[in-house]
Amino acid sequence: MVAVRRAIAPLLLAGALLLTGCEEDAPAAPAPAPVTTRTVTPTPTTVTPSPSPSLPPSSAAAPPVASGKVVVxxxxxxxxxxxxxxxxxxQVPAGRGQTKPCNTTGTATNAGYPEHAFTWDVAQRIGKALADKGIRVVYTRQNDTGVGPCVDKRAAVGNDANADAVVSIHADGSTAAGANGFHVAYSSPPLNAAQGAPSTRLAQVVRDTMRSDGFSTSNYIGGNGLSARTDLGGLNLSTRPAVLVECGNMRNAAEAARMTSAEGRQQYxxxxxxxxxxxxAS
Incomplete structure (x- = not known):
């Protein structure tokens, strides 16, 4: 959102001046600060100004549209x-009558940069940007040195927080030749109302925004940057709008270079x- 600010100076007579972004791995195969309106008052002159027209009072900046929302x-x-x-x-519950391992170790670049470090760093950057907009941010884990939590517990964090959106951050590790690009997974067919239109819309908005920011959609998983899944426990067990973003393939040299750099992680x-x-806001 762009805040529009206007400085309106009174009109004076002659002589006056006008101042002016793998809970389980996929199958192998910040914002501008609020603007403060500043009114510049002209230096008085010896000329007696005629009465100025009445000006509307300066209104305080409106709160961000997403203020008060909760994101996990x-x-x-x-x-x-x-x-x-x-x-x-x-083994823990994974929805749809399935069980899955509590969690996994994740993947890494060929040079050894681990997925867990990438996802932690990107999530912290996302969280700061959202918090700066007045959004309450909750994380499913509090550091990058612990164990788990299990996928069912991660889903419970979003459910218990009554989250307006749950976004899981991952990166893939496909060794298929030329495999690259991001995709956004969502639970389908839906198991509850939140997994229907809300989650689908969240997935589409994430896909469209990342694509607009120059990220290429996956050429090896899903279709057109989206992937309907039945096997991801964190999504299956969610009762809130939830998606999982596979930011790219850590085994692809170009994407690995981007993920390894602080600048690249900030872009995501x-x-x-x-x-x-x-x-x-929609």
Whole structure:
């Protein structure tokens, strides 16, 4: 949103001046600060001005459209998962009568930069951008050194927070030749009302915004940047509008370079934050 500010100076007589963005991995195959209106008062002259027309009072800046909303951010995986195989391999409910491992270790670039570090960093950047707009941000994990939480617990965080949107951040690890691009997954067919039109619309807004910001849609998973899924526990168990964003393929050299750089992670975060804002405002 762009705040429009106008400075209106009174008219004086002659001599006066006018101043002027893999909960489970896929199958292998910030915003401008509020503007403060500043009224510049001309320096008085010896000329006696005629009465000025009545001016409307300056109104205070309206609160952001999304102020008061709640967003849950779910950074995929966790830094301690690899050291606790028994815990993360424990079977938990995954919706649709399925069970799945509690969590996974995630993937990494060929140079070893881990998915859990990428998702944590991007989620923190998204969260800051949203919080600056008055949006309450809740995270499914509080650091990048712990274990889990399990996918069912991650879903419960969004449900318990009565989130207006739940966005899970991931990156893929496909070794297929030439595999690249992002896609947005959502639970389908829907198991409740929130998984229907609200989640589908959230997925479309994230897809459209990321594409507008120069990110290419996946050429190997889903279609046109969207992927309807039945097997992602965090989405199946959600009773709030929820999507999972696979930001790209960490095994692709170009995308790995982008994910590894702070500038690239900020680009992902800015696009996803803008998409969430747009969804909340619509």
């Amino acid at each position: 951010l779910d950074p995929g995986h966790n830094g301690g998962n690899g050291a606790h195989p028994a815990e993360i391999n424990r 975060a800015s696009a996803i934050a803008a998409a969430i804002e747009a969804y909340l």
